[in-house]
Amino acid sequence: MEQYRAHLMICAGTGCVASGSLKVRDALDVEIRKRGLEKEVKVVLTGCNGFCAKGPIIAVHPGEIFYQVVKPEDVPLLVEEHFIKGRPVEKLMYKMPADKKAIPVMNEIPFFKHQVLRVLRNKGMIDPDSIEEYIARDGYQAAAKALLEMSQQEIIDTVKGSGIRGRGGAGFPTGLKWEFTSKSAADQKYLLCNGDEGDPGAFMDRSVMEADPHSVIEGMVIGSKAIGATKGYIYVRAEYPLAVERLKKAIKDANEAGLLGRNILDSGYDFELDVYLGAGAFVCGEETALMRSIEGQRGMPRPRPPFPAHKGLWDKPTVLNNVETFAQIAPIILNGADWYKSLGTEKSTGTKVFALTGAITNVGLVEVPMGIPLRTIIYDIGGGISKKGKKFKAVQMGGPSGGCIPEHLLDTPVDFDSINATGAIMGSGGMVVMDEDNCMVSLAKFFLGFTADESCGKCPPCRVGTRVMLDTLIDITEGRGKPGDVETLLDLCEDIKATSLCGLGQTAPNPVLTTIKYFREEYESHIHDKWCKTGVCRDLASFEIDAAICTGCGVCARACPQKAITGEKKQPHKIIQELCIQCRTCYDRCKFGSIKIGPGLKFAKAGATNAAVADATAVGGPAAVADATAVGNRGEK
Amino acid sequence: MTENGLKILVVDDESIVIRSCEIVLKGAGYHMEGALGGREAILKMEKERYDLVFTDLKMPEVDGITLIRWLRNSRPDTGIVILTGYPSQDTIKEALGLGIIDYVPKPFTPAVLLDVTRRAVQWLETRKPGAFAISAEMSSPAEPVRDDFPPAMAAELDKVIAHYKHIPGSLIPVLQRAQEMIGWLPVAALKRVSKGMNIPAAEVHSVVSFYSFFTMKPRGDHNIRVCLGTACYVKRAEEILRNLKEGLGIGVGEVTPDRKFSLEEVRCLGACGLAPVVVVDHDTFGGIDPKNSMEIVEKYR
Amino acid sequence: MARLTIDDLKRIKEKHKEEFSLREGGYRAKVTVHMGTCGIAAGAREIMTALMAELREAGAEGVIVATSGCAGLCSKEPLATVEMHGQPPVKYGELTEAKIKTIVKEHVIGGAPVEKLALVTGSETAY
Known part of the structure; x- marks a missing residue:
């Protein structure tokens, strides 16, 4: 079978023939022979393409370049430029109707531009049943x-x-x-x-x-x-x-x-x-x-x-x-x-497919050369955080066996060894992106819940260890955390890693280890201040409206399932704490960021330390402090 | 429910079939009537209650499957047996899926007809009136549980067992097929598999209890599965689950008292692009606002 | 299918290149609906039904309708790709029945990509 470098497809539909496509074909044959390209370039006649008005149309593969209204006298230039010098002849090129720029091409869109398809080479191109x-x-x-x-x-x-x-x-x-x-x-x-x-x-x-x-x-x-x-x-x-x-x-x-x-x-x-x-x-x-x-x-x-x-x-x-x-x-x-080997790094060759999900704009399946920085995947391909105004917090790689990689490590190249060095693992390729509204302690709890459930039960370190870790994490997220819990978790992590038989047990502590390593202050704030700053752990959060920011639009009041928000139109609203169930709906709905999250009220007596109040100042402004104090008083009665 | 009080309707477009059934069944003391097609059967049942319906599948206008569907929706307590000259795997499977008790291959002898009728009546009796309204605590052994399955399914299960019996390591595929057929794995099915495959019951149970795919509890008419994969979790699937639990008044792995819904959690369906995801039967719902969790379920009432 | 030999593999390859690349097969357009689990869950089957109905109604000829797997951009599901003879493929996302009808009318039949609905055009880099 002969291999051609390029195929020239000339339309031989009625319309194009009428506008002279066969003459163009003859001219091409002559020109190609003259240049000695007959072994490299093949001319093929095709059926009607439906664009008779712009005929004759010539398509060149590979390259997917389309020439329109080609005349026999254009042929020498076309062959010279395109096949000898290798640059398409712009003045003959097909132009999209209307504004050419309206539909971006693949390499203008970062989602596609950075991808190289090997595993997914037939993605969306073939009928899988054929x-x-x-x-x-x-x-x-x-x-x-x-x-x-x-x-x-x-x-x-x-x-x-x-x-x-x-x-x-x-x-x-x-x-x-x-x-x-x-x-x-x-x-x-x-x-x-x-x-x-x-x-x-x-x-x-x-x-x-x-x-x-x-x-x-x-x-x-x-x-x-x-x-x-x-x-x-x-x-x-x-x-x-x-x-x-x-x-x-x-x-x-x-x-x-x-x-x-x-x-x-x-x-x-x-x-x-x-x-x-x-x-x-x-x-x-x-x-x-x-x-x-x-x-x-x-x-x-x-x-x-x-x-x-x-x-x-x-x-x-x-x-x-x-x-x-x-x-x-x-x-x-x-x-x-x-x-x-031409793609990837020395020790991690080729490409890797990732399932990019979570709080990211472009959720999808992406295939990239190994060694590309995480940042490129998340910000260029993924288009960054999906929710407007929210900051990136971490990306979870490797599922229950993996870990969370924080912002400052986003320039880590994705290859087996670099990812391992962060404490996460490459895993099978799940990449779940989290924004600032995700609680890391509760995420660790989620994964431990998973491994505790999926542990086959053969080895006690895994069967019992994951359970104990899970219970500790549940305690922390529900306000029963005590000083020393983090150290206990770390001890357990080491033991389970060292003594489990299979990969499930050996890697089960990773989600906890990485979240403690990179987000320890969140654990501390859950344990000492009884404060989940993301509001995910209901018991450890209270919600207040910052009067200085609130525009009185009323969106939160309408969304509140408890009807716990009151206020006059265009006046700052207020949350009635006795009715609030900490569902976070108001926080999600408010477009102005006026809902502030404070420590859990239940634990106000034990937990409203000076540190918490000081933090509340930083986060919520004067209103939050006033309320935190009020809460503290209420708790002491 | 005694044999004499029980009312049977035979539906077939050939009057000769109805006549021969009449001779056999009435001769044995059953109360029986006939209908010459699906439409006539439905009209009759609109007026009167029948406990057991024998129906042909291939009939003009309203065919057997349509009739069975109607029965399932409108007369869920009626037992169904199919009479068919074309017991193809697909139609049997479809009928089994719709909850028939048994089938009689045509042509049949009086002995076969009587035998099937007796088994069907027994089956109806074991279910007892009110058996459908089992409460959420049906897992507790004191409660009446549908611990058996229709004879037609038993026959199908035996076929599956015979096919796999000599292939090593096929316990899991057999159990998968059994659950696909019955909808869950009753103890009786496990015993049958154990005996048929010559594998100790303890081992069968150990496999069933190990894999989360298998369930020894019946499911509701509509099975709701909440995906708790990471992507869904990050998008607050937990709140969806909480709202569904509250809305339905049941926990995970339980069935509503009216047996309409059962609730399960599932580890990642791989449809993360649509997170958070809830699957009801075979319909996938994506991008759910936790607040609207119950709206999805209400569509199936 | 009969047992294949190595020559058959090459023959099939050539035949398909010709028939399904819209070049010599006499087709003018190919519409591919992406039907992975995600796509189906997002409503790809309904899009397929609407597409077929619209093509039938318009009496369009020379159009290949194909199904394929996931196209990778899950957040824009359901997705479809329209390839017209002589033009790079155009991907459409977040389809609805109304949108696919517009696409059939304007792009598949009319020949002009529907700019306001299109996501991207061209082919991805393979290898």
Whole structure:
């Protein structure tokens, strides 16, 4: 098959023919031959494009450049400029109707500009249910190459050389994992794909399985030859019905096309693949637990060694890789290790997909080269904090195993090692952005609630430890925190990290550790002042209207479910504390920032220390002080 | 409810079917009437109460599935058995989903018809009048619980078990299919799986209790799931959950006394772009203001 | 589908390049509705139904209607991409039934992108 550098598409619809497109084609043929470009540039006649008024129209691919009203006499200039000098001829270029600038192009919008698509190469481009459309975009070419032209070692060497590290979170080099397993002798080996995307706030894998299921299957076919596996499973969460449906259809089609199953592409290799539905246990993201689950048992991790490379599923050598890892294998095989390494950093090569969510303007799935600063992802791609006037507070990475990264570390490059150094982890790629209205203690409580719930119960440090930490955090957020709690938490963190068997327990303290490390003053203010400055912890907050700012618009009064806000129109309003349930509705609704959050009233006697009052001055101005004092008095009666 | 007091309606567009049912059932002492199609059946039931309806699926105008749907909505206490010459997996599945008790494949012998009728009547009796109005405390063993499931489902479950029996590690898929069919996992279903798969009941239970997907409590007609993923949490999903609990008067994992709604929390549905998210049955609602939590639920009343 | 050989892979690739790139397939437009979980939850199915109805009503010919997975910009769901022969693809977001009707009328049939509704035009950088 000949490879052309460029395709010139000339419209041969009735309209364009009438305006002379065939003459332009002839002129092009002559000019291209004259320049000796006939092996590089191919001229193709196409059907009507519907823009007959601007014909003849010529489209050049790649580059997606469109020329309009091209005349035979324009051809020499066009060939000279575009194909020899490589710059499009502006005066012939197609102009969007009306104002050309009205619709921004991809590289003018930061959300798209900073992204490079490898994993998501077919994102939104193909029908996931059509194997033909996948094939049309180079699909299964890499599988063919690996099965028919490459040796097992060559495949492993290419993957190793690419430097790709597992995208499930821990970042173990994929090529090494494959090599270990390829060397284990056994009558049966297994290749598993981890689609049990359990981190709350992460949905990269779901999206890949839904949008491009064949990319995962192809990666697995290649991997199966590398390690010598003849049977594989894709383990998918039951919460992802659409992904399951599309994977099943893709597997069926691939089997029928001879791209899976027996004697794939007549290469003599067999690989049988099935979807295995998870049943909702976060710990099954851990490899040994996942294998137990496929065996039909409780998904509990076991000690390693023996490593799965020697004894995995049904005690046979097994490799488990993440969805995103498999989706990158085909392009690596097709384009080579050096191509892969051309993006990213030395130790973290290639690209990474992140699920960008939370208090951010552009929620979405983004793929960026490794090493790009967090700030670029959050401010350029993500468009910054979504709520007007609110400040960035932290970004949570790695879910329940990860941590919060504060503002001053936003220039950290995203690669495995730099993220680890902050105390968070790369994880599977969930990135939840939080603004100043999020309470860090309550966030830590949320994650501990998650891990305490999901702990499989095998090891006491994890089962009991996370529970004790959770109880302590609940106490702190409900006003029962006592001096020394933070130290107790830190002690527990160290113990649980050191003594848990699997990744779940070892990383469970991370959300607490990072929030204490970067937001310790919030813990202190919850414990000592009984004051949650974000108002998230209801018991530790009171709400006051700053009369100096209030315009009397009445929005808060209408929104208040308790009818606890009174005031004349255009006059400063007031909150009746006895009725207030601290729901924070008024705070969210006020456009002027006149609602100030003070310490919890219940604890006024114990908690209204001088420090709290002094802080209230800083935050709420004189009105808040006056009220805080009043509250203090009330409490003492 | 005695056999003699029980009223059966047989719906079929062929009068010969109704006549033969009449001979067999009346001969056995049942009170039975016939209707020559879905429309006639509905008209009859508008006027009179029947306890058990046997219906054909393929009928002109108002077909069997439509009739079953109508029954489910308008006469939820009526037992339904289907008579069908086309027991395709899909129609059976659809009918099972609509809560039929059993099915009779056509052509049938009098013995089969009587057998199915007896089982169906037994089934209706075990549910007892008022069984539908179980209170929220139905988890407590003292309360009457629907601890069985219709014979048609048992037959389906046996088929699933037979298919998976010799595939190692297939306990979880079998349980998933069972729950898909019945809606939850009653003890009787677990026993059946244990026996059929030759796996100790304790082991079956250990797996069921480990995975959050499985539930041993029945769900309401509409299952409400509140996503508590990080993105939803950050956007105050907790308040939505609190408002729903207060609005429905039940806790997480419980069912309203009228069995209309059940409430569950779920770990991230991966639809973070729409956070905060609530899913009712298969409908996803995104970008919810906590204040309006109950409005979503009210649509399903 | 019959079992494929390596030559078949190339053949399919070429055939599809031609047919579905609007070049030689005789189509003038392709509308892709992005239907991942997010998209569907945000109403992509309703958009698809409205799109089909509108195309039928207008008697538009030579238009490919396709479904695809998530386009990545979840906060703007539901999303659709309109590709016209000879023009870079245009993405539309936060669609409603009324908006998709306008897009069919003005862009797919009329040939002029609906500027006030469009998000972005062009293709993303791959590799």
